[in-house]
Amino acid sequence: MIYGIGTDICDIRRIRNSLEHHGERFAAKVLSEGEMKMYRARSQRWPERGIRFVATRFSAKEAFSKAVGLGMRMPMTWRHCEIGKLPSGQPTIILHGELKTWFEAKGLNAHITVTDEVDYAASFCVVETQA
Template identity: 45%
Template sequence: MIIGIGTDILQMERLIAAYERTQGRLAERILGKEELVVFHQRLARNQKRGMAYLATRFAAKEAFSKAIGLGMRMPMTWRSLQTLNESSGKPVTYYSGALADFMLERNWHAEVTVSDEQDMAIAFVVVSHGTPIVTTHDPSNYIG
Protein backbone atom coordinates (compact mmCIF):
# COMPACT_ATOMS: atom_id res chain seq x y z
CA MET A 1 0.00 0.00 0.00
CA ILE A 2 1.37 3.40 -0.96
CA ILE A 3 1.68 5.78 1.99
CA GLY A 4 3.00 8.80 0.13
CA ILE A 5 4.76 10.09 -2.95
CA GLY A 6 7.27 12.94 -3.02
CA THR A 7 9.28 14.68 -5.68
CA ASP A 8 11.80 17.49 -5.67
CA ILE A 9 13.59 19.34 -8.44
CA LEU A 10 16.27 21.95 -7.99
CA GLN A 11 18.57 24.18 -9.97
CA MET A 12 22.17 23.14 -9.46
CA GLU A 13 23.31 26.77 -9.69
CA ARG A 14 21.43 27.66 -6.49
CA LEU A 15 22.86 24.68 -4.61
CA ILE A 16 26.40 25.41 -5.82
CA ALA A 17 26.03 29.03 -4.72
CA ALA A 18 24.91 27.90 -1.25
CA TYR A 19 27.78 25.40 -1.09
CA GLU A 20 30.32 28.11 -1.97
CA ARG A 21 28.72 30.65 0.37
CA THR A 22 29.04 28.19 3.29
CA GLN A 23 32.57 27.21 2.22
CA GLY A 24 31.52 23.57 1.88
CA ARG A 25 29.71 23.28 5.21
CA LEU A 26 26.43 22.77 3.38
CA ALA A 27 27.50 19.25 2.38
CA GLU A 28 28.37 18.37 5.98
CA ARG A 29 25.00 19.64 7.16
CA ILE A 30 22.99 17.74 4.54
CA LEU A 31 24.83 14.49 3.88
CA GLY A 32 25.02 11.44 6.13
CA LYS A 33 28.35 9.84 6.97
CA GLU A 34 28.50 7.41 4.04
CA GLU A 35 27.06 9.96 1.59
CA LEU A 36 29.73 12.45 2.63
CA VAL A 37 32.50 9.95 1.86
CA VAL A 38 31.09 9.36 -1.64
CA PHE A 39 30.63 13.11 -2.16
CA HIS A 40 34.25 13.88 -1.34
CA GLN A 41 35.47 11.07 -3.61
CA ARG A 42 33.38 12.31 -6.52
CA LEU A 43 34.26 15.94 -5.90
CA ALA A 44 37.97 15.08 -5.94
CA ARG A 45 37.61 13.28 -9.29
CA ASN A 46 35.33 15.82 -10.96
CA GLN A 47 33.83 18.89 -9.32
CA LYS A 48 30.76 18.88 -11.56
CA ARG A 49 29.94 15.24 -10.70
CA GLY A 50 30.51 15.89 -7.02
CA MET A 51 28.06 18.78 -7.04
CA ALA A 52 25.54 16.68 -9.00
CA TYR A 53 25.81 14.02 -6.28
CA LEU A 54 25.14 16.62 -3.58
CA ALA A 55 22.18 17.99 -5.54
CA THR A 56 20.55 14.60 -6.11
CA ARG A 57 20.94 13.66 -2.45
CA PHE A 58 19.48 17.00 -1.37
CA ALA A 59 16.52 16.40 -3.71
CA ALA A 60 16.06 12.84 -2.41
CA LYS A 61 15.86 14.07 1.18
CA GLU A 62 13.30 16.73 0.23
CA ALA A 63 11.22 14.24 -1.78
CA PHE A 64 11.35 11.68 1.03
CA SER A 65 10.26 14.24 3.63
CA LYS A 66 7.22 15.01 1.46
CA ALA A 67 6.42 11.33 0.92
CA ILE A 68 6.32 10.57 4.66
CA GLY A 69 4.18 13.66 5.21
CA LEU A 70 6.38 15.39 7.76
CA GLY A 71 8.57 17.75 5.83
CA MET A 72 11.86 18.46 7.56
CA ARG A 73 10.60 17.82 11.09
CA MET A 74 11.57 15.11 13.54
CA PRO A 75 12.14 12.32 13.13
CA MET A 76 13.21 13.43 9.63
CA THR A 77 16.56 15.19 9.64
CA TRP A 78 19.00 15.86 6.81
CA ARG A 79 21.50 13.23 7.90
CA SER A 80 19.05 10.56 9.13
CA LEU A 81 18.20 9.59 5.55
CA GLN A 82 20.90 8.53 3.15
CA THR A 83 20.51 7.56 -0.48
CA LEU A 84 23.29 5.17 -1.39
CA ASN A 85 23.90 3.07 -4.48
CA GLU A 86 23.92 -0.70 -4.79
CA SER A 87 26.68 -2.16 -6.97
CA SER A 88 24.19 -2.14 -9.86
CA GLY A 89 23.84 1.63 -9.44
CA LYS A 90 20.30 1.44 -8.04
CA PRO A 91 19.74 4.13 -5.40
CA VAL A 92 18.46 2.77 -2.08
CA THR A 93 17.36 4.54 1.09
CA TYR A 94 19.08 4.00 4.43
CA TYR A 95 17.62 5.37 7.69
CA SER A 96 19.28 6.01 11.03
CA GLY A 97 18.34 7.14 14.52
CA ALA A 98 14.77 8.19 15.23
CA LEU A 99 13.90 8.01 11.53
CA ALA A 100 14.88 4.32 11.42
CA ASP A 101 12.62 3.68 14.43
CA PHE A 102 9.79 5.68 12.81
CA MET A 103 10.00 3.67 9.57
CA LEU A 104 10.32 0.31 11.36
CA GLU A 105 7.39 0.95 13.73
CA ARG A 106 5.14 1.66 10.76
CA ASN A 107 6.60 -1.08 8.56
CA TRP A 108 7.24 1.57 5.90
CA HIS A 109 9.97 1.54 3.28
CA ALA A 110 10.90 3.87 0.46
CA GLU A 111 11.88 3.46 -3.15
CA VAL A 112 13.88 6.34 -4.58
CA THR A 113 15.16 7.42 -7.95
CA VAL A 114 17.40 10.39 -8.69
CA SER A 115 18.59 12.02 -11.87
CA ASP A 116 20.52 15.07 -12.92
CA GLU A 117 21.19 17.07 -16.03
CA GLN A 118 23.58 19.96 -16.57
CA ASP A 119 21.61 22.48 -14.54
CA MET A 120 18.91 20.47 -12.75
CA ALA A 121 18.60 17.60 -10.29
CA ILE A 122 15.45 15.64 -9.47
CA ALA A 123 14.36 12.93 -7.06
CA PHE A 124 11.20 10.87 -6.82
CA VAL A 125 10.25 8.81 -3.75
CA VAL A 126 7.43 6.37 -3.07
CA VAL A 127 6.87 5.28 0.53
CA SER A 128 4.96 2.02 0.99
CA HIS A 129 3.69 -0.13 3.81
CA GLY A 130 4.81 -3.76 3.90
CA THR A 131 7.91 -5.81 3.32
CA PRO A 132 10.58 -3.88 1.42
CA ILE A 133 12.07 -5.28 -1.76
CA VAL A 134 15.54 -4.73 -0.31
CA THR A 135 15.62 -6.19 3.19
CA THR A 136 19.06 -5.01 4.29
CA HIS A 137 19.66 -1.38 5.02
CA ASP A 138 23.30 -1.58 6.01
CA PRO A 139 25.25 1.27 4.41
CA SER A 140 28.37 -0.89 4.16
CA ASN A 141 26.56 -2.85 1.42
CA TYR A 142 26.46 0.15 -0.88
CA ILE A 143 28.98 1.83 -3.13
CA GLY A 144 29.60 5.35 -4.37
Protein backbone atom coordinates in the same frame (compact mmCIF):
# COMPACT_ATOMS: atom_id res chain seq x y z
CA MET B 1 -0.57 -0.03 -0.32
CA ILE B 2 0.88 3.42 -1.01
CA TYR B 3 1.55 5.46 2.12
CA GLY B 4 2.86 8.53 0.32
CA ILE B 5 4.46 9.94 -2.82
CA GLY B 6 7.05 12.70 -2.99
CA THR B 7 8.87 14.48 -5.76
CA ASP B 8 11.44 17.26 -5.85
CA ILE B 9 13.37 19.24 -8.42
CA CYS B 10 16.50 21.08 -7.36
CA ASP B 11 18.36 23.80 -9.22
CA ILE B 12 21.99 22.66 -9.29
CA ARG B 13 23.10 26.29 -9.64
CA ARG B 14 21.56 27.01 -6.23
CA ILE B 15 23.51 24.12 -4.67
CA ARG B 16 26.70 25.35 -6.38
CA ASN B 17 26.15 28.83 -4.92
CA SER B 18 25.56 27.42 -1.43
CA LEU B 19 28.74 25.34 -1.64
CA GLU B 20 30.74 28.33 -2.88
CA HIS B 21 29.34 30.56 -0.12
CA HIS B 22 29.33 28.11 2.83
CA GLY B 23 31.93 25.57 1.67
CA GLU B 24 31.89 22.09 3.09
CA ARG B 25 29.65 23.24 5.98
CA PHE B 26 26.67 23.18 3.62
CA ALA B 27 27.50 19.69 2.39
CA ALA B 28 27.99 18.48 5.98
CA LYS B 29 24.53 19.79 6.89
CA VAL B 30 22.82 17.85 4.08
CA LEU B 31 24.94 14.69 3.81
CA SER B 32 25.44 11.74 6.16
CA GLU B 33 28.97 10.67 7.10
CA GLY B 34 29.02 8.04 4.35
CA GLU B 35 27.74 10.51 1.78
CA MET B 36 30.38 13.06 2.85
CA LYS B 37 33.13 10.56 2.03
CA MET B 38 31.64 10.00 -1.42
CA TYR B 39 31.21 13.75 -1.94
CA ARG B 40 34.86 14.43 -1.10
CA ALA B 41 36.09 11.64 -3.38
CA ARG B 42 33.97 12.83 -6.29
CA SER B 43 34.89 16.47 -5.74
CA GLN B 44 38.61 15.71 -5.79
CA ARG B 45 38.38 14.00 -9.16
CA TRP B 46 35.95 16.45 -10.74
CA PRO B 47 34.41 19.28 -8.67
CA GLU B 48 31.25 19.39 -10.80
CA ARG B 49 30.52 15.74 -9.92
CA GLY B 50 30.66 16.66 -6.25
CA ILE B 51 28.17 19.49 -6.75
CA ARG B 52 25.79 17.20 -8.65
CA PHE B 53 26.15 14.57 -5.93
CA VAL B 54 24.99 17.04 -3.27
CA ALA B 55 22.14 18.24 -5.51
CA THR B 56 20.80 14.73 -6.16
CA ARG B 57 21.00 13.84 -2.46
CA PHE B 58 19.29 17.11 -1.49
CA SER B 59 16.51 16.41 -3.98
CA ALA B 60 16.09 12.76 -2.94
CA LYS B 61 15.85 13.63 0.75
CA GLU B 62 13.26 16.33 0.02
CA ALA B 63 11.20 13.83 -2.02
CA PHE B 64 11.44 11.24 0.77
CA SER B 65 10.43 13.76 3.44
CA LYS B 66 7.34 14.64 1.38
CA ALA B 67 6.45 10.98 0.80
CA VAL B 68 6.52 10.18 4.53
CA GLY B 69 4.56 13.35 5.28
CA LEU B 70 7.05 14.82 7.74
CA GLY B 71 8.75 17.53 5.75
CA MET B 72 11.99 18.51 7.48
CA ARG B 73 10.85 18.03 11.06
CA MET B 74 11.71 15.35 13.59
CA PRO B 75 12.34 12.56 13.29
CA MET B 76 13.25 13.50 9.70
CA THR B 77 16.66 15.13 9.45
CA TRP B 78 19.07 15.51 6.54
CA ARG B 79 21.72 13.35 8.16
CA HIS B 80 19.39 10.55 9.34
CA CYS B 81 18.37 9.91 5.72
CA GLU B 82 21.09 8.58 3.45
CA ILE B 83 20.86 7.83 -0.26
CA GLY B 84 22.94 4.79 -1.11
CA LYS B 85 23.28 2.47 -4.08
CA LEU B 86 22.54 -1.21 -4.46
CA PRO B 87 25.13 -3.34 -6.31
CA SER B 88 22.96 -2.93 -9.44
CA GLY B 89 23.37 0.86 -9.21
CA GLN B 90 19.76 1.40 -8.15
CA PRO B 91 19.46 4.15 -5.54
CA THR B 92 18.17 3.14 -2.13
CA ILE B 93 17.28 4.87 1.12
CA ILE B 94 19.24 4.03 4.26
CA LEU B 95 17.82 5.43 7.48
CA HIS B 96 19.53 6.07 10.79
CA GLY B 97 18.63 6.91 14.39
CA GLU B 98 15.15 8.04 15.36
CA LEU B 99 14.03 8.22 11.73
CA LYS B 100 14.87 4.54 11.19
CA THR B 101 13.02 3.59 14.39
CA TRP B 102 9.95 5.64 13.38
CA PHE B 103 9.94 4.27 9.82
CA GLU B 104 10.28 0.62 10.89
CA ALA B 105 7.61 0.98 13.60
CA LYS B 106 5.16 2.09 10.91
CA GLY B 107 6.13 -0.90 8.71
CA LEU B 108 7.08 1.27 5.75
CA ASN B 109 9.17 0.55 2.66
CA ALA B 110 10.59 3.24 0.34
CA HIS B 111 11.58 3.40 -3.32
CA ILE B 112 13.62 6.32 -4.66
CA THR B 113 14.89 7.42 -8.03
CA VAL B 114 17.22 10.32 -8.81
CA THR B 115 18.35 12.01 -11.99
CA ASP B 116 20.24 15.11 -13.01
CA GLU B 117 20.57 17.12 -16.20
CA VAL B 118 22.58 20.27 -16.90
CA ASP B 119 20.93 22.66 -14.39
CA TYR B 120 18.55 20.42 -12.43
CA ALA B 121 18.45 17.35 -10.20
CA ALA B 122 15.13 15.59 -9.68
CA SER B 123 13.86 12.78 -7.48
CA PHE B 124 10.74 10.73 -7.06
CA CYS B 125 9.89 8.65 -3.99
CA VAL B 126 7.13 6.16 -3.27
CA VAL B 127 6.62 4.94 0.29
CA GLU B 128 4.38 1.96 0.85
CA THR B 129 3.03 0.04 3.81
CA GLN B 130 3.92 -3.60 4.13
CA ALA B 131 0.36 -4.58 5.04
